[in-house]
Structures are given as C-alpha cells and as structure tokens.
Amino acid sequence: MRLLFLGDLVGRSGRNVVIDRLPGLVERWRLDFVAVNGENAAGGFGITEEICQDVIDAGADAVTLGNHSWDQREALVFITRQDRLLRPVNYPRGTPGRGAHLYTARNGANVLVMNVMGRIYMDALDDPFAAVGRELDACPLGQVADAIIIDMHAEATSEKQAMGHFADGRASLVVGTHTHVPTADHQILEGGTAYMSDAGMCGDYDGVLGMEKEEPLRRFTTKIPSGRFTASLGEATLCGVAVETDDATGLAINVAPVRIGGRLSQALPDFW
Ligand SMILES: [Fe+2]
C-alpha cells in the first residue's frame, strides 16, 4: 500500500499548499491512504468544520489533532459527527470524538489511524504507551488492519523514538508531529515499522513555527506580549513522509521524506 502522512497544516498557507497539491499527489503517486495533522489549520489554532471538510475534499482520509484540538470550540461538537477527525487517544475518558479509527482505503484495505499525545513538556495526560498498546492489541496489523499509522504528537524526540520502538513490528508508521520542523531520521526500524521523529509542518518556514516572526521575537527579547500570534502567509512547504507497505504484513518496505514548495530543500520519494 502507498501511504502519505502530512505534518501540521498551519494557517492559510499550509491549507492552500495541501489543497492545491494533494489531489495531484494522490493521482500521480496512486496513494491508497492519506493522513494529515490539522491541529493548526485555522489561523494556527485548531480546526473548523469547514476547513476540515476542505482538507478531506482535497484527499485526506484522516485528519489528526494534538494540543490545539479544541482551540476552535466548534471542534468539540463537529468531531462527534466527523469520523475522519481524530483527537489524541489518551485524553480523559468522556472527551468528545475518538482517538483511533479503522478506515477503508482507496484500494479497499483497512487502515487504522491513531493520534496520541506525548507527556514530556506537554499537558499531563494518560499514559500514551498504554493507550497505544491497547489500540494495537484490539486491531492487530496484518490481521484486522492492513496498515496502521500512529501520529505521535509530542515535544520530546526521546518520547517519540521510544514510541517508535514500542510499536515497532505492530504498526506501519510511527510519525511525530507538533515541533513543526521536519527531521532527517526517517528509517525502517528493526521490526519493520517506518519511523520519523517529526514530519514537519505544512506552512511558511519564514517565521517561528509557522507564525509571523515579529511577535515571537518581541516576546523572546522583551518578555512583554504586545500582540497576537498570527500565521505567516508566505509560500508554504508541504512536509510529510511517504511510506510503502507490504500488502501481506502491513510493515514498511520503503520510507522517504516529502518536502514540496516554499523555502525548504525539496524531497520526493524515489520509489514511486
Ligand atoms: Fe502543531
């Protein structure tokens, strides 16, 4: 199977690069399944129902979230009727929506997508490892699921790497999100799981984490907040990771970074 995961869409530039480019990528690469992190899609803060639908219409089969899940309050409501939207699986019991779901891919296969949040330098949440372990036990790769994608939304690379090894051999891909900067450590782990510490953001890299740089700079240099953070509107780079899996086992055969457009060096998978 051919899977594409895209990192945090930030604001209008991030949305536009995905909405403009994703339909072409789905066709050109004959993608079976696409997951996208949408926690910053609405001006950098959360996601609205309209934006979520636009991203789905562009080709996203699943949209994951993170610590910004509820910045747009309407997400608490529409997530209950939009099963393509996932929030972290280790939120407290009773949180609206779901953190994992089994989807039907374009080729008819079953793809489990999971969104989980780390706890290092993040909110105190339920144990992400126990939560992922439960979901993997309930939906084993190669038996119930033909592919499994885990979006590990976390600050600390150590925690992300540990999650990669924890799920190694039981997931097709463990990919980090949240830092908004792509890492160069994409690899297939010993047990066959594709791994990348952070997919990077889909957004304008001439800023601070996708935001206009003036206000963050002011806050760092003066410690006085004097305005709001606004999403940077320059040309965005679409960032993510491409994975090809074995149809029988669901494990990864190939993994490559994807960077298209904008300021970053360009990267495309050479196996498609
Ligand atoms: Fe983010």
Ligand SMILES: [Fe+2]
């Ligand atoms: Fe985040």
